[in-house]
Structure formats: C-alpha cells, structure tokens
Amino acid sequence: MTNIERLGSLLVEIDADWAVLTGADSVCFATGHVVPIEIGQSPFAGGPTVAFVGRDGSAGVVCPNTDGGQGGDHEEIAYVGFANQVTDQVANYRAAVTEMVGRLGLSGSIAIEASSFPHALSDLLPDSRQTADAPLARLRAVKNDAEVALMTNAAQVAAAGQKEARRLSVPGACEMENFGHVRSAMEVMANARCPLAGEYITGVDGTSRLGTPISDRTLENGDPVLCDLAPRVAGYWGDSCSAFIVGGEPVDAYRRMYDAAKSTLDLAIAELRPGLRACDFDATLRAHMKGMGFEYPHHSGHGIGTSVHEFPRLVPDETTAFEENMFIMVEPGSYAPGLGGLRCEFMLRVTATGAEVVAPFEMTCA
C-alpha cells in the first residue's frame, strides 16, 4: 500500500477531505519528494514545500524550481524561486498553490500541521481545517515495504560510518577532523551529500556529560570515544551509536559500565515485539540497567523515519503498543564523571513475531 493510499484512509478516519502537509518529513513520507534541509529553509523558497493528498489518492507537490523534477506518482508545480531577475518568491509560491488547488479540485475540509503551515497559505485554502499532527505521527511510525528498504539503506550508511570512526580513532587524530572524515565515508557510500545529526566525542571529560560539542581535541591512548551517527539518505534517517576505547584497553570500571549498556541492548533485541507497550519495554530496559548498577538520564530510544526522532518515544509514560514494521532506535548508556560516557544504539525493526537488528555493526568496547 502506498503512503498516499494510507493517508487517504487516515483522512476518512479523521473526517477530513485533504491533507495539506508542510513539514519536510511529512512531504517525503507522503510523496517521496525530498526537501533539501541542510541549510534550513531555502533562500529561494516562498514557503515550505507543500504536499497535497486527497481521499481518492490524488496528490500534488508545490516546490521551488531548485528542487523540482524528482519524479513520483503525483502532480508537481515547481514555481520560480531562483531566477535571473527580481522575483517575489512568496507571490510565486502562493500562485503555485492556487494553481495546484484548482488542478486537484481541492475543497471541503483540510488536515494541516500546526508547526509548519504558514501564514502565506492561510487565505488560500478552505477555512474548515484541523491539525493532524498526532494521527499523522502514528501513521508514519509503521513503514511500508518501500520504506523498509529506504530505512535499511540509511542504517547501512550509518554502519559504514561507524566502521570508519573505529578505524580513525587512533592516538594523535583530531576529533573534529575525524568527524568530517567519517561523514565523508558515509557520503561516499551514499554517493550523495547527507544531512547529519549526531556527535563524535572523545576523552573522559567530554563523554561523561551529554551535549558536549565536537572540538579540535587530539585523541590519546585510553580515551573513551562516543560516536553517534545519524545520516539522512534519500529522505530517510539512519541512526547508530558506538562507544569504545582508543587503543582497545578499557579499565575495569568502564568495561562494567559498557557491559551494562550492551546487555541492555541485547535484552531489547530479545524483548521487542508487536503488542508490547513502549512504556513496558522502557521499564524492562531501565530495570535491567539498574540491576547492573547503572542508569541513563534520557529516553531508552525513539521511532525514526523521515524524521530522525519520531513517534513512538521510549519513555515511561508512552502507552502505545509496537506494531510490525515500526523502526525503533534503542540506546541505553551511562555517563560517569572521571570515567567517561558511552551509549550502545542499534536500529531495530519490529517483525511479525519479534525484532531484528537493521544493519548491525561492531558493538564492543575494546
């Protein structure tokens, strides 16, 4: 079933006639159209790229002429954003949306996204509107076959980055430079530039706290390394985290902390299955970690897809039950002053009866 068809069914459920999607993630989910995001909103855009989807499977995309022509099974209007003359991108955007509304015969009630539906469109579309953020998040959480392949590909690119990070983490290397080279290895594998979230932090002090920025620090023998890599490939995000010791000889205290996180991740792979509630899964993982003498001050993980963090999140009060073909990041970790920090993160796909690791990579601390 295509995501346009799935959205059509959702519209019937929530009693709306059309979805008007303006988040880059939702546009990609619905139509496969990839919005460039690496420099924020394009200076040539008159507003966020819009995807229109109707109950009957009609669909259209309005985007600037810098991003058009990606193909796909929908109408497209690529308005003048970049031109060799003075041009009013907002006016062009509005005109293109008006034309698309006419072409699709859009009328009735619309479902929109509260955080991205822009003022520029507010007088051009029907007044009967509801925000559909929550049901849309639920729909996006379960991937169709095409998305399973895209997620797998993105996870493989992340895994290639992890391999390169391990190879480059040697005494004398520069943290910031390594991060750039790891990114480069992923982009070579993807054969495309990839927006990238994550971090590559080295040393006891930096890894022992969350949120340390990457710096020009020089790696030393015995340094803990925390490498979290999340590249977007063809509109879908991979994610991953490894932790290890430069030179491969962890002190006992680090090894105990590592074993706690790694065995919690192993437990997650064994326990994740359809029907299990996110809160119960989260509790199981935290309890295991605590039984090993450690805890983590963050979520146990999160959904992932056309956004790097999405529904459902693995937190104590998320009661949603897992379904087949949800993609779930699991990332137990621990952060200890004077010792360093670590996190073990794989992407898991919920299967019909359990879970499998998508694109595994080396997960050892030595």
Next chain:
Amino acid sequence: MTNIERLGSLLVEIDADWAVLTGADSVCFATGHVVPIEIGQSPFAGGPTVAFVGRDGSAGVVCPNTDGGQGGDHEEIAYVGFANQVTDQVANYRAAVTEMVGRLGLSGSIAIEASSFPHALSDLLPDSRQTADAPLARLRAVKNDAEVALMTNAAQVAAAGQKEARRLSVPGACEMENFGHVRSAMEVMANARCPLAGEYITGVDGTSRLGTPISDRTLENGDPVLCDLAPRVAGYWGDSCSAFIVGGEPVDAYRRMYDAAKSTLDLAIAELRPGLRACDFDATLRAHMKGMGFEYPHHSGHGIGTSVHEFPRLVPDETTAFEENMFIMVEPGSYAPGLGGLRCEFMLRVTATGAEVVAPFEMTCA
C-alpha cells in the same frame, strides 16, 4: 547601533508595534540567537523559534530547551522540547509564546514573515498584522559593526576551505571524499560544526553544466575543478568560489575563459561603491564578460548575511543602490561543453568610497 535598535526604527517606519520573527535568519539577525538548521526543523520543536522585538528595544526569544542559554541582551523562554516523558511540543511552544507575550506586554500591530509564521501562533497574537519581508530584507542588507566582524570570520573560514580544496585536488583523489575533508578543514578552523552550502565538482563534463551533484568520481590530471564553499559560522554565512586545473596546466581555451571571469571579478572590485545601482553594476560586469567572448547564465552575485543568498541580488532589474557595509558576493563564470566550467567568486564589502575583498584567497587557474 544594535539590530534590535535598528528594528525598532523600522517598526516606526512601517507603522507596526512589534516584529514577530520566525525565519532562522531573521531571528539571528535580530538577537544573535543561532537556530540549528543542519537537520531542518528540530524534531523537538513545536514550531519555528520566534524572536519578538518592540519599538522600545524590548526583545525576547522563544526556543526549544535543546537550543536555549545562548545569552544575549533579550528575554528567553526555552520550552520543553526534549523530555523523558510524553510531551506535546506544539502545546509547550504555544504556552511559551503566550508567556512571552505577557512578559513583554506585546500588543498593538505586529510585523510578521509570510513564509514562516506558523498556524500554531495565529490565534495567540494580535490580528492587526502585516508581512514585513521586503523592508526586513532591506534592513538586513546593511551590516552593523558586530556583523562586519562575523561576516569577516565566516569569509575567513571559507577561504581556509578553498586553500584545503586546492591542496587536496590531486590525481587519484575522490571528489566526494575531498569535499568531506574540505568541510572538515573549515569546521576545524571554526572549531564548530558548520552548515554548508556549495559544491565541489571535477572534470570537464560535470563542471560544464550547472547543478551537477557531487559524486565519487576520481580526479585526473588536467581536470577542471569548480569549488564553491559557503559555510555558516556563528549564524553568518561565508561564500566563495574558485576554479583551477588539476596539475596546473590549463589548455589555452580554458585559460581564456578563466581570464574573462577573473578580469570581470577584478572589474567588480574596482567598480563597486555606495550609490551605484545593482542593475548598473550587473550590466557593467556582463558587458565586460561579453567583451571577452563569454557570458554566464546566472546572476552576477547576491547579498549575504544570516542567509546565504539575500537582498540585493545582482540581476538586470534590481534598481537598489549599494550602501556602505553591504556584503556582496560577485561570481562571474562560464560553462562550456567539452571544455569545462569555472566561476570566480569573492565576498566584497562596500566601503565608504569603494569596495574591499573580505578574506581573499588564491584566485588563479594554474
């Protein structure tokens, strides 16, 4: 004069009481608050980060808790975006904006940005509103002293990238890998991750067309290289483009094409001054290029600041006159099937009487 003060004066001019800014570029211009943009809108945001500026110099920023605490001379509310529990980011965003409206005493009429002001805010702010995209673009075009320093720093980072690109462009190197390493060199210099626009294209075929994506192509002796680097450093963009031949021995036809672009750039440095109109400057550059036997199918250049392309653009119908402390990219080039393409781009600052190159780098083809 701070940009908050300059915005206050603009509000008087356009007869609005408050500016409510939602573009990442405008937020940074107004307050110095840098919105992370590298992965598009944050999955932890309930809407675009907002800057409020009043006529009297009151100012506030509402941002997710992942980006707060940057300091600056304004109120800040960092709402819960990331949490270890189920949370409604849109509701948190709306509550924070409501609190900020109360704290600042915002009332009267507001100036907004059409392409980014979101539905989520439309019922929370005064109905008396105007879109202020055009006057805001004009205000942002002229930089104050603090911005001159930030622009210079960003241009220096770009120049460091250009130097590294020239060093790495040797036979046998991989195009995609070089691009990553050049990015890395810029991030090492900035000691921070930098959002990056631009391209690094090699070979006759790829450089002879605009819009060729970066690939895993292997560089060969005699290849033309076109390297356009635009990093954002501390919220402000650098930009730059160089072109040269791997091995340093251009054929005569390439050298003639290069001399045309380079001498057009030299002319630009000599001609740019306050009072000159963008259209006349554009015409002068195109005429010179044509006199040398070449032409370019794009703008002659563009303004730059907290957005990588901004007002004024150097196109035939832009009648705006330059003013001191405008930062203008000038980028004549030529693209010839069978021969390759090139572009020579410096950042120029309009001075009281002329123009100067900001952070020059090697501009030769051999």
